[in-house]
Amino acid sequence: MKKSIAQKLLLKVLLGAALASPAINAFAQDTKTSGNPVVEGWYADPEAKIFNHQYWLYPTYSAKYDEQVFMDAFSSPDLVHWTKHSRVIDTSGVKWVKRALWAPAVTEKDGKYYIFFGANDIQNNNEKGGIGVAVSDSPGGPFKDYLRKPLIDQIVNKAQPIDQFVFKDDDGQYYMIYGGWGQCNIVKLKNDFTGIVPFDDGVTYKKITPEGYVEGPVMFKRKGKYYFMWSEGGWTGPDYRVAYAVGDTPFGPFKRIATVLKQDASIATGAGHHSVINVPGTDEWYIVYHRRPLTETDANHRVMCIDKMYFDTDGNIKPVKITNEGVAARTLK
Template sequence: MTKPAIFFFSLLFLALSITAQQKSRPVTSGNPLFPGWYADPEGVIFGKQYWIYPTTSDKYDKQVFFDCFSSPDLITWKKHDHILDTSAVHWARRALWAPAIVEKGGKYYLFFGANDIQNNNEKGGIGVAVADKPEGPFKDYLGKPLIDQFYNGAQPIDQFVFKDVTGQYYIIYGGWQHCNIARLKSDFTGLETFEDGTTFREITPGGYVEGPLMFIRKGQYYLMWSEGGWTGPDYSVAYAVAKSPFGPFKRIGKILQQDPSIATGAGHHSVIQVPGQDKWYIIYHRRPLTETDGNSRETCIERMYFDTQGLIKKVTITKAGVEKNRLK
């Protein structure tokens, strides 16, 4: 065989080998999931689509709208612009934060924080918007905040809506190191009282700062939250477990935090379970190593695993993200 022929077949073999390697590698989402500064991501499944509803990470006075993102497989994400902005909520003027969303009766209810109120005399708090489609457009549902006062010391921000096995919906929320739970009316127009006549119950675990989330797995209630300062490198996620949504919740430990070789400030997350499977994802924000601005946060995803005792294993943050998973 001549030298040109040997060279040609060598190149052909190399190209075929590279192609085979590429085909054998799983397709992954990569982190971040989509471009832009986005934080506090709320992940949810509607039908056969994954959805993420994040805070637009910017200066408070520029946080006047929400975008959201949808994907059929966790790999390809479609952006839906300005699904809600302050022009549709007359009492909200800035600091639109941490959306939480549920579908009920063919309507989509988006809960959000606005205005970053510092006391009971300021206007703002937690509101509700409604739409006919998950991508909106959303409009103000109540014409006023659902919660606009400080109860048990909790700043009315970082709301999460939890549906219990009984069908009862609860709102779990709170900043300033206090976490409350309250019963939502069936139409989400207000709050119901508990049997003892109270409306807000404090369920704050040790170490809690903000960003609560609750889910059930194998009969246990998991309460998760963020610790540390959101602008710093040590922002992180911890959790507790109880037999009831009211606790008592005793802190178990951190499961998500920075990796100084990849990114810092990993926190304020949400959790998705694939329907019918014990397969879980954690969606969170973090800050690239190149960034020092507190608002430079990006949305990322990892798998979340449990051990044989039901404890959450520590999550390793990655650049690869997760493998492709199309919903069935």
């Protein structure tokens, strides 16, 4: 059957619009689930947030350290269809960062959006780098250097200043939990995020390292309890995984309870360095993490995935089942 001129013109318009549209996960076009990975490309260490009734993912660009000079972000109305926001932060906006731009933590305060990041992979206190912060008027950037210097640029309690996580407690106080090299600190942020201040006991850097901790801390509060999660194992290997503890305060003490996320030899390896999403007003939880496809051996070939996370009646986190299907669409009110 011949197409009319009008039909041909319409097809051209539709094709042009499709090609010009932002990148959306192709898997989601023919199914009702997100699919894992949720987006194309090599990404790791995802930070998951909800801003303006949208889900947002902020990952590390997974490449060689010298190539890690920018970060992309992704937004979605339903966890299934994702829009890419390219280079929401890069070294043109943060001049002191030269390489190894890692593991963003993002928060909103007073109408501004702040992205905390590790940079330059410093190995001692004489090198320039550490944890920085940039600010934007939009969750999609562009983010520009907030302090023109690192927020934390020293190795304290043997914790490399990377893998920061920003936690807001119920009283409005913001804390930052961070640390690599098997050590974890918690610090109290100034109200304007321009620095850190001592705790009431005079200590500025509190060590809260639990057994097995390697990196990638995450904290959230549920039913009056503080859940502290972290990554264990080597990030390049198949045994990378996530464990957790529960405490009565943000400072613990935290005693390791169990592993909750790990590889499945039939699906993927190296499942770790995660974050969590709680749908507001519900007890629905998702875990967002990276993993390595079974076909890949390159350490940097990591992808972002989402699966459901559940609790038992005692408040323990159930072991997460990693999937290829991902999660069903879930819009926000």
